[in-house]
Amino acid sequence: MLPDFDSNAAFIWASYSVGLVLIGGAMASVWLKARAAKTELIRIEARVRDHKRG
Amino acid sequence: MFSWFANPHRFLMLSSWLAPLFYAAAALLIAWGLWQGLWMVPKDDYQGGDIMRVMFIHVPAAWLAMASYLGMAVMSFVWFIWRHEVADIAAKAIAPLGATWTALCLATGAIWGKPTWGTWWQWDDARMMSVLFMFFLFLGYIALRAAMDTRQKAARAGAILAMVGALNVPLIKFSVDLFTSLHQDASVITTEGPKMAAVYLWPLLISSVGHSLLFAALVMTLMRAEIWTRRAAQSRARLMTGD
Numbered sequence: 001m002l003p004d005f006d007s008n009a010a011f012i013w014a015s016y017s018v019g020l021v022l023i024g025g026a027m028a029s030v031w032l033k034a035r036a037a038k039t040e041l042i043r044i045e046a047r048v049r050d051h052k053r054g
Numbered sequence: 055m056f057s058w059f060a061n062p063h064r065f066l067m068l069s070s071w072l073a074p075l076f077y078a079a080a081a082l083l084i085a086w087g088l089w090q091g092l093w094m095v096p097k098d099d100y101q102g103g104d105i106m107r108v109m110f111i112h113v114p115a116a117w118l119a120m121a122s123y124l125g126m127a128v129m130s131f132v133w134f135i136w137r138h139e140v141a142d143i144a145a146k147a148i149a150p151l152g153a154t155w156t157a158l159c160l161a162t163g164a165i166w167g168k169p170t171w172g173t174w175w176q177w178d179d180a181r182m183m184s185v186l187f188m189f190f191l192f193l194g195y196i197a198l199r200a201a202m203d204t205r206q207k208a209a210r211a212g213a214i215l216a217m218v219g220a221l222n223v224p225l226i227k228f229s230v231d232l233f234t235s236l237h238q239d240a241s242v243i244t245t246e247g248p249k250m251a252a253v254y255l256w257p258l259l260i261s262s263v264g265h266s267l268l269f270a271a272l273v274m275t276l277m278r279a280e281i282w283t284r285r286a287a288q289s290r291a292r293l294m295t296g297d
Binding site (some may be wrong): 003005006007008009011012014015016018019022023025026027030031033034036037038040041044045047048050 | 088092093097102103104105107108111112115142150151155157158161162164166168194222232268272276278279280282285286289290292293
């Protein structure tokens, strides 16, 4: 159940919504970047192993 | 000690268990801070009623913005003096996240300002302008690094900007004491101790620790990504040269 605020409720919810968007966006972009980097490293290392085997 | 942490392999091992631990602790502390800030603490009529609840997101963001800039400057200094690669990777990882929390501080400050002071923004307010300047320093750091054609040049140019820009951090902290500002004087970090009532102070401190742990976990994740990217680039280069 949402708390019952005074006349400034819109400002309070706007603040926490901005926080959710910015922090959530930062988390998503960091995790996607890390996953892409790990996938690329695994792909390149597999190619290196294949190359060594000839 | 710096040399021990400067080993990327050792950092990967340490962060593989430390980052998830920080994420979990941050989730608990931020959730507790939100519950306290939005549901439990009484509104403060002296501070404008319920609008003071914005404090539980604005103040942690403001503290973290300053702390992250100092962290970036310290890591830059470590790279500049000892050329430890992990320090440069840390500084690079802090920049976009520091910019995010600074943007959060600016946005929530503007939203809090409108019902409290009657304005979203005041161009001659030293606190607001010095934080805005720090936001541009973060963006400038990212842009400067991206503009350099080698990793060494990017690290050197970024480190110099980060270290020089650190002079702005004490200006932010003491701006309310030195200049005319809409902001109230410091009420938590003062020489006489906190002036804030404990019912507000504890949720604020717990929220701040939660934000800090989340920030640290995200920095570690970005650093791991950067190390993997650099390793992939090295492997690709070896593949090209046929080594």
